[in-house]
Amino acid sequence: MTEEMPPGRGIGFWDHQHRPQRLAAADASMMFFRMPPSPYYRDLLGLASTLISEAKHQFRYELAAILAQMACEVLVEQTVASRVKSLKPRQTFNLHAKETRKLYKSATADDIEQAHFWPQYGPHAIRRHEVVHRGRRVSPAEAQESLTVATQFVAHVEKVRQGLR
Numbered sequence: 001m002t003e004e005m006p007p008g009r010g011i012g013f014w015d016h017q018h019r020p021q022r023l024a025a026a027d028a029s030m031m032f033f034r035m036p037p038s039p040y041y042r043d044l045l046g047l048a049s050t051l052i053s054e055a056k057h058q059f060r061y062e063l064a065a066i067l068a069q070m071a072c073e074v075l076v077e078q079t080v081a082s083r084v085k086s087l088k089p090r091q092t093f094n095l096h097a098k099e100t101r102k103l104y105k106s107a108t109a110d111d112i113e114q115a116h117f118w119p120q121y122g123p124h125a126i127r128r129h130e131v132v133h134r135g136r137r138v139s140p141a142e143a144q145e146s147l148t149v150a151t152q153f154v155a156h157v158e159k160v161r162q163g164l165r
Helices: 019-031 040-053 062-082 100-106 117-135 142-163
Strands: none
Touching: 019 117, 040 062, 040 142, 062 100, 062 142, 100 142, 117 142
């Protein structure tokens, strides 16, 4: 369990022998609940960029699209989790989902659909979904589009977060 873990994540298995340690880890994680998490979502964007530019990995463009969306969802979770009293156990943080967008807007007062990058975010989110769930292949141009819109998304939400403090 690290400070980088989003609140409430990472303590999901039950081990009778290590139960006291697991409970202590859960208690320790709650101490970090109110602390601003490390911006490792930026590292995810950096990894996506590296994958696009290097020819080492066979599925690098698909992985880049996935990492770009992960960065967006991690940042949304870190932004919303501390401002909302209860989240559903299987809450998604993909703002392409209308219900999640409503939750985000109620927590931040940000009408993200008005942002200049929003028209490109939908195709990116769908692309990532198709890669993960249908094995879709991604072209170099599409991977770059995903990285670009995710980078704009992250910059926008970071700016919104600054106004919330």
